Amino acid sequence: MKGSMNVIALARHGEQYIFLYDDTSFESLLDQFGQYAADEELNFSWYDAAILSQKVRRIRAEREVESDPSHRRAA
Template identity: 50%
Template sequence: MNDDINVLALVKGRERYIFLYEDSQRAEALRTLGRFASNPELSFTWYDAAVLSQKVRNSSSESVPEMKASLPRRMNLPQPSDD
C-alpha cells in the first residue's frame, strides 16, 4: 500500500479549501466534498464539488506511472549522442 498523501486545493476569493487524503480514503474524500457543497454557510458549490470529485477519481497513485509515460516531454533537445 502506498503512503502518499493526495492534496486538493481550491481558492475562492479569501477562502481556501484544502483537502488531504490517502488513496484508501478516496470515498470519504468524495463524501466530504458533497457535505461541503450542501452547506449553505460555505461558498463551496456543487460545481466545485464536481470538479474536485473528478480530480479525486483521476488521481489514484496507481495511475501515476501511466500518466507520466503519456505526458509529452517539455523539450526535445538534441543529446550529445545524436550527432
C-alpha cells in the same frame, strides 16, 4: 504508491479549501465534498464538488496506471 498523503485544494474569492487524504480515504473525501456543497453556510458549490471529484478520480486513475507492472512493460 501505498501510504502516500495527497493534497487537493480550491482557492477563489479569498477562500481556501485544502483537503489532505491518503489512498484509503478516497470515498470519504468524495463524501466530504458533498457535505461541504450541501452546507449553506459554506461558499462551496456542487460545481466545486464536481470539479474536485473529477480531479481526484483522474489522479487516482493515473496512479493506478503508473503502478501497473504491465503498463511499464508495454511502454
